[in-house]
Amino acid sequence: QVLLEESGPGLVKPSQTLSLTCTVSGASITTNYYFWHWVRQPPGKGLEWIGRMSFSGSPIYSPSLKSRTSISRNTSKNQFTLQLSSVTPEDTAVYYCVRLPDWGRGTQVTVSS
Numbered sequence: 001q002v003l004l005e006e007s008g009p010g011l012v013k014p015s016q017t018l019s020l021t022c023t024v025s026g027a028s029i030t031t032n033y034y035f036w037h038w039v040r041q042p043p044g045k046g047l048e049w050i051g052r053m054s055f056s057g058s059p060i061y062s063p064s065l066k067s068r069t070s071i072s073r074n075t076s077k078n079q080f081t082l083q084l085s086s087v088t089p090e091d092t093a094v095y096y097c098v099r100l101p102d103w104g105r106g107t108q109v110t111v112s113s
Contacts, residue, residue, distance in 0.1 A: 001102065003024070003025045003026050004023070004097045004102060004103065005025075006095060006096065006105070007020065007021050008095075010110060011112065012091075013111070013112070013113055014112070015087070015088075016087060017085045017086075018084040018085075019084075020038075020107065020109070021079050021082075022038075022080050022104060024036070027099070029053070029055070029079075029080060031055055033055060035054055036053045037049065037050075037051070037097065037100075038095065041094050041096070043093070048062070050071075051066075051082075053080045065084070068084055068085045068086055069082070069083070087111045091111050092109065092112075094109075095107055
């Protein structure tokens with residue numbers, strides 16, 4: 001079983017950059033054909049896919065968030081990281097890291113001054 005755990009600040013000020021890390025155990029993030037996703041759920045809304053990192057290190061982003069999103073990885077720590085810049089209160093959500101069918105528990109991020 002793959003275990004994923006999100007970590008990062010729970011409160012971010014508007015216009016700043018949100019940065020979250022997903023620590024993976026039970027599998028290597030470089031395992032062939034594994035894809036590592038970030039997904040979020042704003043309060044009262046559905047799930048929104050943010051982007052993903054491939055096993056080969058290639059990221060792909062949601063078109064609606066692409067201009068503000070960066071996903072990177074640290075293979076020595078078996079982690080992948082989300083950065084979302086210029087955040088607004090609309091970026092307030094529970095953020096999940098995912099390697100289907102496994103999900104992290106999620107971490108609440110609130111954007112507020």
